[in-house]
Amino acid sequence: MKKIVITNGKIITPFRIIPEGTVVITGSKITTVCEGKLDVGNANIIDAKGHYVSPGFIDIHVHGGGGFDFMDGDELGFLKIAELHAKYGTTAMVPTTLTSEKEHLIKTLDIYEQAHKNNKNGAEFLGLHLEGPYFAMNQRGAQDPRYIRDPDPQEYMEILQRSNLIARWSAAPERNGAMAFGRHLQEKGVLAAIAHTDAVYEEVVEAVENGYSLSTHLYSGMSGVSRKNAFRYAGVIESSLLMDELDVEIIADGIHLPAPLLKLIYKVKGPYKIALITDAMRAAGNPPGESILGNKQNGLKVIVEDDVAKLPDRTAFAGSVSTADRLVRNMIEMADVPLRDAILMMSTTPARIMGIQDRKGSLLTGKDADIVIFDRNIQIQETIIGGKRVYKKS
Structure with missing residues (x-):
């Protein structure tokens, strides 16, 4: 050779x-x-x-880029997204869906399977991340409320029959049936993650006991300290920082999380428990202006400005337009993190979280030759x- x-x-x-x-x-x-x-x-x-x-960057939560979204229902879109992010150092990724009806998810699985076979020039696909639809309505963010629901065993078991295509699934642990769902994911070898949730500490503890091991985009779409009848309750944010059993992923675009929060998360969790993610939508790599989050036919209209996607009324963020190189740069420049630790969070830690550390995530003899200069x-x-x-x- x-x-x-x-x-x-x-x-x-x-x-x-x-x-x-x-x-x-x-x-x-x-x-x-x-x-x-x-x-x-x-x-x-x-x-x-x-x-x-450097070892290649591993993005375990990404929705799109270059004008394409994984929810478009188009194999070409999958391939173009992979090629776009490869230009910014991503060598492997976990394509991520949005909350939708079951039929759309199954169609996306079919397209992913074909795109995986034909992906020759872009970041390697590591399996799909299903983000939803089992979320808290109050923490849905830009997820479509029409499809938010409780975990349905008949539904998720049917989808998980294709479990070799699904790498992770994010859900709110306080939804009815979420504990049985977490156990089933663990049995199938699928990473169970906590996301878009109003859970309190006690519910997070139960979730970890039932297979959940990752907090999806920490601080975004999740509960913090709340008060009920004068008593304070720790939310998912505090639980994720406190519990060593939980890994966390963060959108380090410098906007979703300002410098003080980046520094706090790094100080508490350390580089071996943090994965940097782009959470990028279709507008990543494109100039500012109008865009669409999700399916291009019926997705959510957004506006991209100030290096982030916003709802049209500018009341909230609607997605990231970051690329992996920017995440590393921000952790160094904004959070005062050493280069080696920033690379750990963009390669070694995500590889370990996804269970592929035996072949990816570091420059060691015998590993896959995924390398960025x-x-x-x-x-x-x-x-x-x-x-x-x-x-x-x-």
Whole structure:
């Protein structure tokens, strides 16, 4: 097999940054990570030019980009979204749906299955994330209220018959039937996540006991401290920060969460419990202006300005337009996080959360050759997925 040698780079490993190192790729795998230069012989040479060489970014919550949404019902959209985000360093992603009727979800599963087979030039698909429809109405955000409902065993069991296509499912644990739902997800090997919820601490504890292990976009669409009959109750925000059993994901676009909250989450949870996510909608990578969240035919009209999507009346955010490079840059510049920790949260931790740490998330011998080269400003110079060079900055 033809080898690729990346030389003259600052290599980011799980343990350190090698000031001047070499990475050797054989086929689709990393076969060497070392200090200095290495004479491999007949190989394609990539001169990193002193830039950083990093594990590829793993986005476990993304809805779209480049003018496409995974809910459009179009295989081409899946492929274009994957290609768009690869340009910004994402080498693997979990395509995410929105609350909808069952028939639409099943159709999306069919399209995903075909797109997965034909995805040659974009971020690898790791399975679908079903975001809803089992949510709290008060915390629905931009989710369509017409389809919000309690978990229905007949419905979710039918959908989960295709469980090899579903990687994670987000739900509100206080909904009737949510505990049985969490247990069933765990039995099927599907990650159960807490999202769009009004739960209090006691309900979160029960959820963790019944298989839930991740808080979806912490602070967004979830309860904080509340008062009932003069007594205070911790919400999902406080529960997620307090409980070591819960991983958290955060939209680090610098808008959904300002710098003080980014710093707080990092201080409390640390880089090994935090996954950075774009939660990007179709407008990611496009200029500001009008856009649509969800299906292009009947989705929610939004306006993109100030680097975020908003409802037309500007009363609330309606989605992120971020890309993975921006998340890393923001954690460094806004939250004062070291580069290596920012990369952990964009690669190693999401890989562990999704149960693929044996093959992705770090630059180690034997792992998939998913690699990003970027400069000191986290501007992507090159993206390699499975040993294939899919993007190079012109």
